[in-house]
Amino acid sequence: MASVDLETAIKQEEEYLRKVHPTVDDVPGCMTLFDEFLQCHVLGTQIKSLYRYGQMSECGVKKEDFKFCMSLKFMHPEQKRDAWIRRRAEWWAHRRLGKSSENVWDMRKSPLPDWPPALSDNVPENVETIS
Numbered sequence: 001m002a003s004v005d006l007e008t009a010i011k012q013e014e015e016y017l018r019k020v021h022p023t024v025d026d027v028p029g030c031m032t033l034f035d036e037f038l039q040c041h042v043l044g045t046q047i048k049s050l051y052r053y054g055q056m057s058e059c060g061v062k063k064e065d066f067k068f069c070m071s072l073k074f075m076h077p078e079q080k081r082d083a084w085i086r087r088r089a090e091w092w093a094h095r096r097l098g099k100s101s102e103n104v105w106d107m108r109k110s111p112l113p114d115w116p117p118a119l120s121d122n123v124p125e126n127v128e129t130i131s
Contacts, residue, residue, distance in 0.1 A: 009097055013089035024077040027084045030069040037062040 004012070021027055039045060040059035049057035068087060072080045 009093035013092040017085045024081045027081050033066040
């Protein structure tokens, strides 16, 4: 994939989000974002995060989303949608261009030598083979 600069990625994400959220009603409300923030602190969510990532879930992003929504409270609904889409597009662009778990592993250019091993190589000495 060709490398993309941040502004291009943001514009691509904005274009996509405008299609996914065509009306003002498609943008999540402040109560929805507050519920997501509270859900982040639930024991099950924290255990899942601990299991998957080795650390407790960080809920700061969800808190910032809620605070951002509250700061838009007195804007016209269409301006609110535009601001929300811009913020979300920036988040997705940074995430898309940043490192991910896929950056940890190196793709092999060729298969491992002598893999899979021949069956006769895996049979322990004390096990009888069926002929």
